[in-house]
Amino acid sequence: MSEFGERLLDDTHRRKTRGDYVRSLAFILVPFLAILFQVYVPRFFGFLGFLELPLLVTIYFALTRRQPISGLLFGAMVGIVQDSLSQQLIGMYGIVKTLVGYFAASVSMRFDVENPVLIGILSFFFYFFHQFFFWVLDRALLGHLTAFDPQQTVIYGLLNAAVALPLFHVLDKLKGRA
Amino acid sequence: MESFLTRYRNLTVLLIVVAGQLLLLAYQVKTSQDVRLLRVWSVSTVTPVTRVLEVVRRNTFGLVGDYFVLLGVREENRRLQQELGNLKMQNHFLNAELATADRVHALAAFQAQSPSKTIAARIIGNGTAANSAEVFVDRGTSQGVEKGMAVVTPDGIVGKVVEAYPMASLVLLATDQSFAAGVVSQKNRVHGEMRGLGHGSCKITEVQNEQKVDVGEWFYTSGYDRIFPRGFPVGQAVVVRNGSEGKEIFLSPSGFQGGLDEVLIVLEGVHQLIPEQAVAGTDVHMMPPPPPDQTPATGPAADMPQVGNTDADRLKTAYKKIGDAQGHVYGEGAPPNFNIKVTGNPPPAAPKASAPEAAPEEDPGDVHLDQPDFSAQENDAAAKPKTTKPKSTTPKSTTSPGGAPRETR
Numbered sequence: 001m002s003e004f005g006e007r008l009l010d011d012t013h014r015r016k017t018r019g020d021y022v023r024s025l026a027f028i029l030v031p032f033l034a035i036l037f038q039v040y041v042p043r044f045f046g047f048l049g050f051l052e053l054p055l056l057v058t059i060y061f062a063l064t065r066r067q068p069i070s071g072l073l074f075g076a077m078v079g080i081v082q083d084s085l086s087q088q089l090i091g092m093y094g095i096v097k098t099l100v101g102y103f104a105a106s107v108s109m110r111f112d113v114e115n116p117v118l119i120g121i122l123s124f125f126f127y128f129f130h131q132f133f134f135w136v137l138d139r140a141l142l143g144h145l146t147a148f149d150p151q152q153t154v155i156y157g158l159l160n161a162a163v164a165l166p167l168f169h170v171l172d173k174l175k176g177r178a
Numbered sequence: 179m180e181s182f183l184t185r186y187r188n189l190t191v192l193l194i195v196v197a198g199q200l201l202l203l204a205y206q207v208k209t210s211q212d213v214r215l216l217r218v219w220s221v222s223t224v225t226p227v228t229r230v231l232e233v234v235r236r237n238t239f240g241l242v243g244d245y246f247v248l249l250g251v252r253e254e255n256r257r258l259q260q261e262l263g264n265l266k267m268q269n270h271f272l273n274a275e276l277a278t279a280d281r282v283h284a285l286a287a288f289q290a291q292s293p294s295k296t297i298a299a300r301i302i303g304n305g306t307a308a309n310s311a312e313v314f315v316d317r318g319t320s321q322g323v324e325k326g327m328a329v330v331t332p333d334g335i336v337g338k339v340v341e342a343y344p345m346a347s348l349v350l351l352a353t354d355q356s357f358a359a360g361v362v363s364q365k366n367r368v369h370g371e372m373r374g375l376g377h378g379s380c381k382i383t384e385v386q387n388e389q390k391v392d393v394g395e396w397f398y399t400s401g402y403d404r405i406f407p408r409g410f411p412v413g414q415a416v417v418v419r420n421g422s423e424g425k426e427i428f429l430s431p432s433g434f435q436g437g438l439d440e441v442l443i444v445l446e447g448v449h450q451l452i453p454e455q456a457v458a459g460t461d462v463h464m465m466p467p468p469p470p471d472q473t474p475a476t477g478p479a480a481d482m483p484q485v486g487n488t489d490a491d492r493l494k495t496a497y498k499k500i501g502d503a504q505g506h507v508y509g510e511g512a513p514p515n516f517n518i519k520v521t522g523n524p525p526p527a528a529p530k531a532s533a534p535e536a537a538p539e540e541d542p543g544d545v546h547l548d549q550p551d552f553s554a555q556e557n558d559a560a561a562k563p564k565t566t567k568p569k570s571t572t573p574k575s576t577t578s579p580g581g582a583p584r585e586t587r
Contacts, residue, residue, distance in 0.1 A: 032223075039303040039314070040228050054306075068188040076195050084220035086307030087340045087348055089206045090213045091199040093306075098199065102192050134308060141203060146309065146355065 026174060031057050031078045039085060050156040052127060054078045056164050058097050059126050060171055062104035063113045075101025089142065096134045100126050116165055123164035127157040218343055225314055225346040228303040232316075294407055295446035296330070297321055301438055302346065309376055311337075311351035317443060318345045326405060328444040334411040334433030335359065335399060336441050347443070352380060352412075352431050360402040361412050364452055366390045369400055372412055372429060380413065382427035387420045391427055398452045409450030 034053035042049040058078050062071030079097030083090040104126060111118060135148040183190055206212065286298075297317055305312025317323050319342045327339045329349050337357065341348040350357055357374040361382060368389045370382040385391065395415045401408030417428040497516070501507070506514040 035306065036224060036227055036231075038306050039224055040231055042304050043301065043313070069191045072192050072195055076199065080199075080216065081220050082306045084213075084217040085224060086305040086310065086312060087350060088307050088310075089203055090216055091203040091206075094199045095196055095203075098192070098195050102188070106188075131308070141200075142207070 023175070027061070027074075030061075030171065031074075031081075035078070035081055035085065038082075050159055051163060052130070052156075052160055053167075054082055055097065055100065055127060055130050056123065056160060056167055057171075058101050059104045059123060059164070060168050062101045063108045063119075063122070063168075064172075064175070066105060066108045068102050068105040068109075071101035071105030072098045073101070075099070092134065092137055092142075095137060096130050099133065100130055103129075119168055120161045120165055124157045124161040127160045128153055131156075217341065221314070221341075221343045221346055221348075225302060225316075225343075228314065229316055229346075232300070232302050293448040293450065294444050295448075296442040296444050297323070299323075299329075299347075299441050299443050301349075301441065305348060309355070311354040311357075311374065311376070312340070313337075313349050313351060313438070314346050315349055315441060315443070316346060318343045318347050320344050322445050323347050323443055328406045328410075328447060329441050330406075330410055330444060331433045331438075331441055333435055334413060334431060335406055336433040336438065338405050339443065349441070352433065353378065358403070359406055359412070360400040361397040362400040362408075362452060363391055363415075364396040364398060365392060366395070367452075369402075370397075370427070372397065378430075378434070379416070380429045380431050382415070382429055383424065385425040385427060387425050389425060391415055391418050391425060393418050397429060401449050407444065407447030407449045409452055 031054060034057040037053050038051070042051075058071075058075045061074050062068075065071060065074075075097035076094050079093035079095070080090060082093045082097075104122065107113070107122060113119065113122070131153045132148065135146065138144045138146055202213065299315035299317040301313045302316045303314040305314065315329070323339060323342045325339055325342050327342075329336045329338060335352055337349045337351040337354070338359075339347045340350045351374070352359065352372070353374040353376065355374050355376045357372075359372045360369070361372045362369050366389070368385055368391050370385040373381050373383055375381055382391075382397065393415055395418075397412040397415065399406035399408055399410040399412055411432050413429040413431040413433075415427050416430045417426070419426050497508075500516055500518065501514050503518070504514045
């Protein structure tokens with residue numbers, strides 16, 4: 001191989017390695033920031049309490065990676081961290097987000113998830129699924145008689161879907177730069 | 179088998195991960211033990227960042243705020259120098275200092291007055307659980323905070339510590355659906371259980387329809403929950419109605435009314451008695467009673483010395499004199515003749531062998547209306563030197579439900 005070819009390969013390899021590094025960093029940093037947002041921001045902006053950023057981030061990573069195992073592990077990780085930052089038993093959010101990660105990744109293998117309309121619909125659906133399944137688990141496994149408000153969940157689902165579109169766009173841009 | 183697992187690899191991993199978490203849940207429920215290591219890692223990762231964010235927020239917003247305040251003060255000072263001179267400028271400075279007094283001062287005053295040992299804490303973040311009200315505070319086990327400790331403000335109870343970590347603690351707020359505390363009403367001494375509703379107000383349960391609770395009545399902690407010391411204000415009843423399973427009482431929690439920023443964690447609680455008078459929560463300044471009426475009066479009470487200041491007081495004194503004149507002890511035997519006229523000093527009353535020696539009658543005019551009546555407080559609480567603050571020293575001074583002086587901005 002010529003010297004030019006070797007240099008070209010080296011350069012491509014270096015760029016690829018750097019891109020992987022940034023992606024790995026984003027893989028940890030983005031969910032951390034999402035959880036940090038949920039912990040800190042609603043203290044001052046109570047109206048943002050409806051935002052389930054860790055869930056949106058889980059959906060995003062599952063949709064873009066298109067690997068069910070990766071999606072479900074990511075969801076489990078985010079959910080368990082979220083559980084550990086509350087007084088509820090560890091595993092509740094973990095199970096729900098594991099399923100969300102798995103299903104989102106499975107959907108991404110069959111549909112064109114670049115379509116904004118589909119992203120909105122999926123975000124809404126997964127938000128509703130997340131809240132409903134959490135409520136079911138809470139009742140069935142722990143026997144908590146908490147109330148489920150479908151109307152409010154639908155509204156919050158729509159709002160989360162509306163936030164998901166620009167959020168996914170920003171995350172896509174970050175990924176593109178990496 | 180191997181080909182089956184390879185073929186359904188995704189599903190297998192999903193089932194393993196979900197089953198693992200279900201087992202973890204089952205372990206926690208069965209043994210009532212927590213996976214503390216995971217929680218400590220998460221909290222120790224997140225709370226330092228929120229702490230830094232909080233410091234940055236306070237310093238940046240505070241500095242900007244201070245800048246504008248200083249601008250205003252400078253201009254104000256110039257104007258005052260031109261108009262009134264140094265004396266008024268000093269006055270302005272002192273007033274500005276009072277107006278910008280931090281809530282920390284109120285907490286410190288409450289801390290000094292309260293017999294319970296407390297530690298001030300700052301809220302640095304929210305919990306992540308859905309539909310629950312939890313916050314993180316910047317005090318943890320290294321500062322002596324333990325799980326189950328009460329969290330209060332001078333205005334009332336706030337919640338309880340549900341998890342204590344080395345540098346932070348998770349506090350379940352009183353408005354959470356899973357929160358409960360034993361309470362007792364101030365006026366009618368009705369015991370109940372306060373429960374959060376998941377939003378701004380709370381509900382009192384375990385109160386029978388036959389029991390009497392008034393709208394506007396204050397509720398205090400009863401101390402029976404072994405978390406909150408007795409005598410901390412909880413809130414005021416806003417709705418009281420009969421229900422199918424007992425009285426429905428909705429409460430406006432007083433601890434949240436001033437906003438939550440700094441709180442006190444009760445390290446060692448001391449029970450206190452419930453204040454007797456309903457002066458709590460009133461921001462109304464009450465003047466001392468008017469001086470005795472100087473105009474001459476007629477009738478049996480006219481010749482009596484003016485002990486009380488109201489008609490009822492005067493009537494009571496007149497009846498007492500009539501009773502003394504006839505050697506009558508009220509509550510025993512036939513009633514005395516109220517139609518006789520008693521003039522001047524009455525003759526000494528007949529000796530009362532059975533009656534205990536009467537304490538000197540307190541002049542109603544000496545009743546201090548700024549402080550709630552804590553006369554029946556426990557010895558340790560009562561032994562604390564009582565300080566009364568003159569009203570005139572502050573432009574607006576109010577009394578908090580617990581009797582603690584509260585500075586209002």
